[in-house]
Amino acid sequence: MMSLSEHCMSLLAIAPTREAVQFEGRWYSWGEMRRLATELWKALATSGIGSDAPITVVARNRPCALAAIVALLAEGRTLRMVYAFQAPAAIARSLERLDSPAAVMVPEDFSPEVRAVLAARRMAGIAMGEMSAQLLAGFEQGVSHGRKAARQEACVEVLTSGTTGAPKQFPLPQRVIREFIESQGPIGELSDAGCEPPLLLTFPIGNIAGIFFAATSMLRGKRTILLDRFSLEAWRSHVTAYRPAVIGAPTAAISMILEAGIPREDLASLEFLLTGAAPLDPTVHRAFEARYRVPILLSYGATEFGGPVAAMTPELHAEFGAEKLGSVGRLLPGVRLRVIDAETGQPLGCGHEGLLEVVSPRIGPEWIRTSDIGLIDEDGFLWHRGRADGAIMRGGFKVLPETIERALLQHPAVSAAAVVGVSDERLQQVPAAAVRLKSGIAAPTFEELAQHMRRHVLATHIPAHWTFVDTLPVNHAFKIDRLGLKQMFEARLRSVDGRPLRKTENGQT
Numbered sequence: 001m002m003s004l005s006e007h008c009m010s011l012l013a014i015a016p017t018r019e020a021v022q023f024e025g026r027w028y029s030w031g032e033m034r035r036l037a038t039e040l041w042k043a044l045a046t047s048g049i050g051s052d053a054p055i056t057v058v059a060r061n062r063p064c065a066l067a068a069i070v071a072l073l074a075e076g077r078t079l080r081m082v083y084a085f086q087a088p089a090a091i092a093r094s095l096e097r098l099d100s101p102a103a104v105m106v107p108e109d110f111s112p113e114v115r116a117v118l119a120a121r122r123m124a125g126i127a128m129g130e131m132s133a134q135l136l137a138g139f140e141q142g143v144s145h146g147r148k149a150a151r152q153e154a155c156v157e158v159l160t161s162g163t164t165g166a167p168k169q170f171p172l173p174q175r176v177i178r179e180f181i182e183s184q185g186p187i188g189e190l191s192d193a194g195c196e197p198p199l200l201l202t203f204p205i206g207n208i209a210g211i212f213f214a215a216t217s218m219l220r221g222k223r224t225i226l227l228d229r230f231s232l233e234a235w236r237s238h239v240t241a242y243r244p245a246v247i248g249a250p251t252a253a254i255s256m257i258l259e260a261g262i263p264r265e266d267l268a269s270l271e272f273l274l275t276g277a278a279p280l281d282p283t284v285h286r287a288f289e290a291r292y293r294v295p296i297l298l299s300y301g302a303t304e305f306g307g308p309v310a311a312m313t314p315e316l317h318a319e320f321g322a323e324k325l326g327s328v329g330r331l332l333p334g335v336r337l338r339v340i341d342a343e344t345g346q347p348l349g350c351g352h353e354g355l356l357e358v359v360s361p362r363i364g365p366e367w368i369r370t371s372d373i374g375l376i377d378e379d380g381f382l383w384h385r386g387r388a389d390g391a392i393m394r395g396g397f398k399v400l401p402e403t404i405e406r407a408l409l410q411h412p413a414v415s416a417a418a419v420v421g422v423s424d425e426r427l428q429q430v431p432a433a434a435v436r437l438k439s440g441i442a443a444p445t446f447e448e449l450a451q452h453m454r455r456h457v458l459a460t461h462i463p464a465h466w467t468f469v470d471t472l473p474v475n476h477a478f479k480i481d482r483l484g485l486k487q488m489f490e491a492r493l494r495s496v497d498g499r500p501l502r503k504t505e506n507g508q509t
Contacts (some may be wrong), residue, residue, distance in 0.1 A: 004178040005154075008074035011221055012037055019175030019220060021063040022198065022225045032131040036064055037071030040104070040126065040133040045125040047135060047142045049101045054078035054157075056098050058091060060107035060205040061228045064128040066205065066218055068104050073156075073174065080157045080169070081206040086458045088113045088411070095123070098157075101124060101142035158208050160303040166401065170303045178360045180307065181215050197242045198223035202230040202250070208303045209277065209396075213248070232256050234268060243269035251278040252395035252427050254288050254296065259425070270294045271294075272314060273336060276301065277396030278428055279384055282326045289325075300328035300384055302370065304361035309335045310382045320379070331346045334361035339375055342388060350378050353385055355363040390482065392429045397460040401482075404431055404463065407456035412450060413441045418472050420486040422465060422493065430464035432489040436472060443468075465489055 002010070014020075016031025044055070055072055057079055059065040072079050082094045088111035095103055095117045102124040103114075110118075110125060118125050124142030126133055131453055135226065155171040199217035201224050203209040217224040227234055230250055241249060247270060249257075257267075269293075276299035285296055295317050301308030312329030336359035337349045348354045356374045357367045371389035376382055392399040401419035408417040416436040421429040437443055444452075446466040453462050467489070473481040 001178070001182065003075055003076070004075040004174040004181075006312060007181070008070050011219070012071055012074060014221060015165075016412055016489050019223050021066055022223070023063050028067075028131055033063075033067040033070060036067040036128070036131050036133050037074065040068055040071045043126050043133055043135045044102060047102060047126075047140055049124065050141045052077070053102070053142075054080055054098075054100050056080040056095060056100040056103045057206070057211075058082045058084050058103065059204070059224055060084040060106055060109075061201075061205055061210075062106065062128070063226060064106065064131055064133070066214065066224075066226065067131065068133065069129060069205070069214070070219070072104075073177075075188060076154050076174075078154050078157065078171075079161075081159065083159060083204065083206055083458060084109060085204070085460075087454045087456070089455050090457070092117045096121060099248060105129060115139070117349065132135050154213070156207065156211060158211060158303055170208075171206065172211065172303070172306060175212065176306050177215055177219075179362070180212060180218055196222055197244060198225045198226070200235065200238045200247065202227045202235070202248075203277075204229075207300055208307060209401065212307055232260060236262055239269065240266050245269060245271045246274065248274040250322060251275045251395050252278050254280060254382070255284045255426055259285065260289065264292055267292050267294055272297050272317075276308065276311075276328065278393040279386060280326070280429065285440070298326075298328045300382060304363070304368055305358055305360040306368075308332065309337065309358055309360055320381075324379075324381050326383065327377075328384050329382065330380050335359065336367075337376070337382065338367075348375075350376055355388060370447065390421075392419075392431050394421075394424075394430055394460050395427035397458075399431055399461050401431065402431065403457060404453070404461050407453055407461070407503055408433065408435060408449070409482075410456060411452045412448075413437050413444050416478045418474055418482065418485055419463065420482050422486060422489045424464070431461065432465035432467075432486075433463040433467050434467050434472060434485055434489075436469055465493070467492075 014030040016029060017032060018030050019027045020027045020030045020033050024452045055077055057068060059081055060446045069079065080098045080100055084089060091109060092113035095114060095214040099166060103118065104126045107127045110127060114304050118139050122143040125136035125139035127136050146373065151482065154174045156174065156177065157169045157171050160168055160170045199222055200211050201217055203213050205214055225238060230253065234476060235253065271298050273294050275296060280298060289295060297317060299308045299313040310328050310331050312327060338357050339352060339354040340346060340357055341348055342355050353373055353375045356372045358370065359367055360363060371387055371391065373385040373388050374383055390401055392401065404419045405417045408414050414435055415438045417433055419433045422432045424430045427493055450462055473484045
């Protein structure tokens with residue numbers, strides 16, 4: 001079997017006129033992908049960076065970023081991914097922490113904060129244009145400050161979403177990506193793959209979902225339609241234009257489809273819809289299948305597992321049907337999973353809820369402790385019941401309340417803060433913040449607090465609902481009463497007839 005490096009090099013040898021990626025209505029060819037790769041390789045060589053040095057990539061969903069990823073994988077390099085949807089100061093902190101000799105990103109992300117870090121750390125900057133890569137003036141040389149270590153297996157370092165704690169850099173071995181490509185079926189002749197309908201890529205290409213969707217599409221030589229972010233209208237247009245039999249979508253999109261009242265005939269080609277980024281409300285699940293007669297196949301996985309470890313398959317759905325609606329299916333080959341008691345750590349039997357622990361053959365033989373609650377039934381189906389750590393599932397992104405609270409406490413007017421997740425019709429959950437202000441300091445508006453947050457956390461962590469309080473609710477142990485706070489917010493979010501209230505422009509409810 002070829003290495004991932006060899007495979008990516010063969011991708012760049014595909015007929016140059018063949019379509020590779022469509023973005024905003026324009027097709028980019030494999031010849032253009034190859035041109036960017038060549039320019040990127042030249043820029044790295046000119047900067048004096050060694051062939052085994054890791055490279056940081058701030059990856060927006062753009063064709064140039066996909067081309068850069070293929071180019072760096074073809075060289076066998078380690079890639080250190082950074083989320084682009086965060087404030088410039090946060091991107092700068094990520095670059096400083098990761099300490100690569102070079103950073104690759106689009107020109108608009110080279111903010112003053114980023115340039116300051118590049119200068120201080122003596123990092124090279126490579127700017128990606130529409131389909132080009134050039135050294136940034138004044139940042140042509142890169143120096144690594146890390147201690148020289150024995151070469152380790154090349155990987156793609158992606159950020160976890162917080163399944164086993166605060167988000168952290170996770171090394172996804174390149175062999176895992178290659179094995180995933182192989183698991184999708186024979187690749188065949190890459191030069192003959194252009195006649196197939198294109199696949200839709202909507203997830204951020206810097207996280208594991210984006211990497212694996214790219215491995216399903218572009219990294220198999222298939223034509224790919226890339227979205228900057230998920231759009232229901234773009235998703236619907238893709239389905240009606242290309243009539244796929246199977247398509248994926250974020251979990252939050254299921255309720256969006258129902259709310260939009262998309263005609264049943266628009267989805268008539270679909271045999272299955274795949275999702276799994278977050279738990280799906282069983283009521284929404286049933287309503288979707290009843291309206292569209294399209295089964296939803298759920299899956300369960302995490303960055304720490306190297307991808308999915310359980311899935312509902314068409315074969316399982318055909319055998320069990322509605323009996324297992326809501327289950328994330330059975331374990332994938334080689335996976336081991338157990339349910340344990342959170343207090344004692346002892347394994348629990350079938351039908352008992354507890355914390356999930358997983359052994360993923362992609363990662364290694366050790367048990368991986370999660371903060372997910374689940375059970376396994378007598379037929380071997382896994383049921384994901386939610387989180388044990390209070391994490392907020394915001395449309396597929398896991399948000400830790402403590403991360404938001406720490407950022408709020410950095411505001412000079414904030415004395416204390418507590419954050420909980422409250423129900424949201426579209427995103428399942430969103431964060432809501434209760435803030436106690438210091439006396440003698442001018443009170444900020446909610447919008448000013450939101451602006452403060454954007455300088456410290458990802459956009460997914462910005463609270464959707466706010467309230468000022470004189471005191472935070474506490475329980476008998478003098479800890480924050482998060483249940484009481486959640487109930488307070490959800491009571492405010494409902495009018496007398498039970499319908500959600502709309503938020504005001506400044507975020508108040």
